Amino acid sequence: MAELLKLDKVTRAFSDGTQQVMALSNVSFSVSEGETLAIVGPSGSGKSTLLSILGLLDRGYKGTYTISDTNAAALDNQQLAHLRNREIGWVFQNFNLISHLSVLHNVVLPMRYNREIDKRAYHQRALAVLDSVGLKDKLDAKPSQLSGGQQQRVAIARALANQPSLVLADEPTGNLDSKTGNMISELLMSLAQAGTTVIIVTHDDKVAAKCDTQIRLKDGTIAHGE
Numbered sequence: 001m002a003e004l005l006k007l008d009k010v011t012r013a014f015s016d017g018t019q020q021v022m023a024l025s026n027v028s029f030s031v032s033e034g035e036t037l038a039i040v041g042p043s044g045s046g047k048s049t050l051l052s053i054l055g056l057l058d059r060g061y062k063g064t065y066t067i068s069d070t071n072a073a074a075l076d077n078q079q080l081a082h083l084r085n086r087e088i089g090w091v092f093q094n095f096n097l098i099s100h101l102s103v104l105h106n107v108v109l110p111m112r113y114n115r116e117i118d119k120r121a122y123h124q125r126a127l128a129v130l131d132s133v134g135l136k137d138k139l140d141a142k143p144s145q146l147s148g149g150q151q152q153r154v155a156i157a158r159a160l161a162n163q164p165s166l167v168l169a170d171e172p173t174g175n176l177d178s179k180t181g182n183m184i185s186e187l188l189m190s191l192a193q194a195g196t197t198v199i200i201v202t203h204d205d206k207v208a209a210k211c212d213t214q215i216r217l218k219d220g221t222i223a224h225g226e
């Protein structure tokens, strides 16, 4: 499979006023189209920092991040926002659905920021992704009327609305019981079979083991052979 993204010697330092914290040091790896990757490691090892860079939310790093043949550092804020909206879908631990919007309208929302999609196609596309996660019969429900697993499936449908090449999931099973978490991780794995790259930050070894590749961070570097 072709390469989707590549980090080359990515380093991210934060200053707390008196001293520098190296959140990431010289991190290099690449991920292919349709690959599933788990990022694991203890608290403070740099997982969130890495996810922010991969998600084009943080540009304060040194080194090179290339996604879809584009060097992220060469883009201005508007180009970055465009690339983010087109290429990346997010899934969070707490689902982050909009409580006053129906399931259907939560999924339509990201399309409203995508000028490449005709307004007339919104509903049809939302229906198709909701069908693919098994929630076609919950279109008018509000998030609070759904179980945690159903809410996460809506969130996955929303992440897919713009047909991204990359889905970034931050502890997607962290708020779910193990059976529901297993279903959600299987659903995320199935996205990769359709060619979407899936990167999951997780504390759950069972989720990590399902991924093609695991990266273990330790003090901001990739730990090998542990």
Ligand SMILES: Nc1ncnc2c1ncn2[C@@H]1O[C@H](COP(=O)(O)OP(=O)(O)OP(=O)(O)O)[C@@H](O)[C@H]1O
Binding pocket: 014, 015, 016, 021, 022, 023, 041, 042, 043, 044, 045, 046, 047, 048, 049, 050
């Ligand atoms: N905005 C910031 N300012 C200062 N230091 C930061 C900032 N963001 C992260 N750090 C530091 O960088 C290091 C890595 O943090 P990060 O949040 O990436 O770890 P993590 O592996 O995601 O942790 P957790 O599992 O607890 O979420 C930590 O030492 C953290 O204190």
